[in-house]
Amino acid sequence: MGLGMWKMLSSGVCTSTVQLPGKVAVVTGANTGIGKETAKELAQRGARVYLACRDMQKGELVAREIQDMTGNQEVLARKLDLSDTKSIRAFAKDFLAQEKHLHILINNAGVMMCPYSKTADGFEMHMGVNHLGHFLLTHLLLERLKESAPSRVVNVSSLAHHLGRIHFHNLQGEKFYNSGLAYCHSKLANILFTQELARRLKGSGVTTYSVHPGTVKSELVRHSSFMRWMWWLFSFFIKTPQQGAQTSLYCALTEGLEILSGNHFSDCHVAWVSAQARNETIARRLWDVSCDLLGLPMD
Numbered sequence: 001m002g003l004g005m006w007k008m009l010s011s012g013v014c015t016s017t018v019q020l021p022g023k024v025a026v027v028t029g030a031n032t033g034i035g036k037e038t039a040k041e042l043a044q045r046g047a048r049v050y051l052a053c054r055d056m057q058k059g060e061l062v063a064r065e066i067q068d069m070t071g072n073q074e075v076l077a078r079k080l081d082l083s084d085t086k087s088i089r090a091f092a093k094d095f096l097a098q099e100k101h102l103h104i105l106i107n108n109a110g111v112m113m114c115p116y117s118k119t120a121d122g123f124e125m126h127m128g129v130n131h132l133g134h135f136l137l138t139h140l141l142l143e144r145l146k147e148s149a150p151s152r153v154v155n156v157s158s159l160a161h162h163l164g165r166i167h168f169h170n171l172q173g174e175k176f177y178n179s180g181l182a183y184c185h186s187k188l189a190n191i192l193f194t195q196e197l198a199r200r201l202k203g204s205g206v207t208t209y210s211v212h213p214g215t216v217k218s219e220l221v222r223h224s225s226f227m228r229w230m231w232w233l234f235s236f237f238i239k240t241p242q243q244g245a246q247t248s249l250y251c252a253l254t255e256g257l258e259i260l261s262g263n264h265f266s267d268c269h270v271a272w273v274s275a276q277a278r279n280e281t282i283a284r285r286l287w288d289v290s291c292d293l294l295g296l297p298m299d
Contacts, residue, residue, distance in 0.1 A: 012214075012267030014249040020047035024101045024148070025252075026141070027051060028080060028134065029109025031058040034156065034213050036066075037245035038106055042252070043072040047104070052080035052091060052137075054109075082109055082133030084120035085294065092140035101148040102141055104252050107134035107190075108156045113179040123293070124172040126179075130186035135193055135290045142206070149205025150258065153197065154251045157190035157210040157264065162274045164188030166282055168289060191264055191273055192283040193290075198262025199280075207261035209251035212271060213244040 025042045029035040030051035043049045043066050051066075053059030059077030066075045078094065081087035095102075110130045119128035138153060145151045164184035169175065173182055194210040201208065215238050250268040251257065264273045276282060291298045 012246050014246045016253040018253045020045040023047045023103040024099055025049045025104035027106045027108055031062045033241045034244040035108040036062055037241045038248050040066050041249055043070045043075050048074035051077045054081045082129045088136050102144040103148050103151045106154045106248055112183050116177045126182040126186040131189035136294050145206045146204050151206050152252055153208040154248050155190045155194045155210045158187040159212045160184045161188040161191050161277055166286055191277045192286050195262045196283040196287045207258045210264045211247040211251055212266040213247055214239040
């Protein structure tokens with residue numbers, strides 16, 4: 001099999017023809033990369049799409065670009081800084097005041113291999129943005145998702161979760177820190193959150209999925225010269241952002257997927273996860289610890 005054919009067969013494509021007029025979607029980190037391509041496709045299908053972005057200047061530009069490209073004027077950029085719980089709460093408050101429905105929430109934004117730093121609330125940056133930020137956002141929008149059921153939550157994780165561990169005694173990297181592993185830990189947290197959320201939402205009409213988008217050329221590697229070099233070296237195998245968005249779109253749109261709520265997907269198929277990612281005890285404890293850190297009720 002030629003390498004081109006291998007790449008084509010391995011990438012997975014969302015073949016759903018579902019249209020979304022009257023539906024409302026939120027995509028975090030939608031001003032670049034996979035998030036932008038995901039938002040564009042949802043807009044193409046007629047949804048009202050909120051681009052939840054930290055950089056409003058970029059967000060507004062992309063909103064106009066998607067409007068022009070799709071002819072859908074219901075593409076709206078809104079400020080969301082996942083490294084600041086005040087910003088997350090402000091975004092949710094404004095959204096809930098404006099919208100009576102939410103059908104698709106795609107927790108796509110993320111940071112990768114950044115030097116040790118803390119969020120506005122004192123959380124380690126990877127765990128704070130990639131896990132806790134999306135955990136809080138989902139919690140704040142959950143009632144609207146339930147009221148709009150059937151609805152879906154898609155959490156963008158990574159194959160890197162296989163190297164991740166949840167060290168409750170070192171959740172914020174306070175005892176030891178490695179930027180690469182910190183990213184892996186946060187991606188494992190995404191999967192554990194997805195599984196626990198699925199268990200808690202059973203019967204509500206809200207389903208949830210975690211996805212590995214593939215190795216995608218994006219701005220995520222801006223902190224790592226080694227990763228940039230590696231990605232250049234293996235550029236033939238690297239997906240475009242459009243290819244990388246396919247599994248998120250598959251989980252957001254494919255009919256009949258409800259029965260697989262809580263599962264992890266890669267290349268538009270259910271994918272294997274690590275032993276720790278299947279550990280219900282760790283998932284439940286992580287949920288409780290996350291609620292505690294964010295000041296949320298542990299119901």
